[in-house]
Amino acid sequence: MDRSEKQIQKYYQTILDSIADGVFTVNLDLRITSFNKGSEIITGIPREQAIGKPCKEILKASVCKTKCLIQQTIKEKTPIVNMPVYILRPDKKCIPISVTTALLKNSKGETIGGVETFRDLTVVDNLRKALRKQHSFDDIVSKSGKMMELFSILPQIAESNSTVLVTGASGTGKELFARAIHNNSRKKNGPFIAINCGALPDTLCEAELFGYKAGAFTDAKKDKPGRFALAQDGTIFLDEIGDISKAVQIRLLRVLENKTYEPLGSTETITTNARVIAATHQNLEKLVEKGEFREDLYFRINIIKLSLPSLLDRKEDIPILVDHFIDRFNHLTGKEIVALSQKAIAALMLYDWPGNVRELENAIEHAFVLCRGDMIRLHNLPDRMVPKRDVMLVPTGLTLKEIEKHAIQQALQKNQWKKMATARELGIDKNTLRRKINRLEIWS
Numbered sequence: 001m002d003r004s005e006k007q008i009q010k011y012y013q014t015i016l017d018s019i020a021d022g023v024f025t026v027n028l029d030l031r032i033t034s035f036n037k038g039s040e041i042i043t044g045i046p047r048e049q050a051i052g053k054p055c056k057e058i059l060k061a062s063v064c065k066t067k068c069l070i071q072q073t074i075k076e077k078t079p080i081v082n083m084p085v086y087i088l089r090p091d092k093k094c095i096p097i098s099v100t101t102a103l104l105k106n107s108k109g110e111t112i113g114g115v116e117t118f119r120d121l122t123v124v125d126n127l128r129k130a131l132r133k134q135h136s137f138d139d140i141v142s143k144s145g146k147m148m149e150l151f152s153i154l155p156q157i158a159e160s161n162s163t164v165l166v167t168g169a170s171g172t173g174k175e176l177f178a179r180a181i182h183n184n185s186r187k188k189n190g191p192f193i194a195i196n197c198g199a200l201p202d203t204l205c206e207a208e209l210f211g212y213k214a215g216a217f218t219d220a221k222k223d224k225p226g227r228f229a230l231a232q233d234g235t236i237f238l239d240e241i242g243d244i245s246k247a248v249q250i251r252l253l254r255v256l257e258n259k260t261y262e263p264l265g266s267t268e269t270i271t272t273n274a275r276v277i278a279a280t281h282q283n284l285e286k287l288v289e290k291g292e293f294r295e296d297l298y299f300r301i302n303i304i305k306l307s308l309p310s311l312l313d314r315k316e317d318i319p320i321l322v323d324h325f326i327d328r329f330n331h332l333t334g335k336e337i338v339a340l341s342q343k344a345i346a347a348l349m350l351y352d353w354p355g356n357v358r359e360l361e362n363a364i365e366h367a368f369v370l371c372r373g374d375m376i377r378l379h380n381l382p383d384r385m386v387p388k389r390d391v392m393l394v395p396t397g398l399t400l401k402e403i404e405k406h407a408i409q410q411a412l413q414k415n416q417w418k419k420m421a422t423a424r425e426l427g428i429d430k431n432t433l434r435r436k437i438n439r440l441e442i443w444s
Helices: 003-017 037-043 055-059 069-076 122-134 145-159 174-183 202-210 246-258 284-289 295-301 311-333 342-350 356-370 400-414 419-426 430-439
Strands: 022-027 032-035 080-088 094-105 111-120 164-167 192-196 235-239 275-280 304-307
Touching: 003 037, 022 037, 022 094, 032 055, 037 111, 069 080, 069 094, 069 111, 145 174, 145 304, 145 311, 164 174, 174 192, 174 235, 174 275, 202 246, 246 295, 284 295, 311 342, 311 356, 342 356, 342 400, 400 419, 400 430, 419 430
Parallel strands: 164 275, 164 304, 192 235, 235 275
Antiparallel strands: 022 032, 022 111, 080 094, 094 111
């Protein structure tokens, strides 16, 4: 190498060292040939130690275990843009980065290696977590307007000792709200006792709630305390209260009015100070009109009412919920999954979520079991959420609403705007498609 070439190389290195992002190059054997100052700072590895080593030994990215990104670029001659991964530094710190790769060619246009740039996302990740914290209450996360309104009044509700009725479809998080109220109340050091009234027959429900004395019925060989006794100094959560019988309704009304009850087979009156939070997916007002639910009991439990929206009405929460569940399952499984691919996100935005947030959580758990890399892809999701054909070819940089709109427009155009054929291709109901077209203002 003559003097002028050395001078040019020095200038290039000076330019690369002025960049905050990490930049390194590899040859066709995937050994590092250059390593800028940003790479040293982000990885914690000196340039002298990195040069000549295989990139996977230096970067130690989560994706290196399954597929080398720069090797993929060299082999397929296709660049990768802003792929989120984690790297492991020598000090054992796990750093989130975004990776972009490209081919490295000589003056003759021949591929001689690859170049990779990567950006430290620690600050972005911390901001994301701080933002999620701002949009959370206890273990509930959301940024939708309806949910934020509920978050704003939960502290006052928690401070009171009033009975609360939580309504909403199955899977919307009614028990989570009940636990959040308990955890932020003056009874937070007491027990939180939950019982699903709809899962028990009448006689067993009464015994479970109020307990019984030995000999109260066949097989009652010894005294057993009920859930109200167990919830003393704490909170009792009565889930699916709309399913209890008239007989249990009468006994429950007395507890709410007088704070007293008698266990089955006992004449002793017991006083309770347990706070009552009830929940139901049914319309109690209609049950009252039909004579299936006592009106006086309804007014007793309906002192404070929280109506939870379905996930369909708060689809803007899907990304923040997905992040929340990814963090949880990473912690539980020891995996390092970073995010969902854009096609997977598009599929989640198209789906109607009859099972609400619980179904989304189950879908992410399902994906964790099947995902072998660090990104959940479309084929990792449950089959019912994957469109029958690939209509997820969406450009990058779109908002979630734009992703959903773009995918539907693609399918409509492909099927000459025939709604029945489009609905079949998307794997959704025709009426659902019609609602989406109106909501997203898609016109031919």
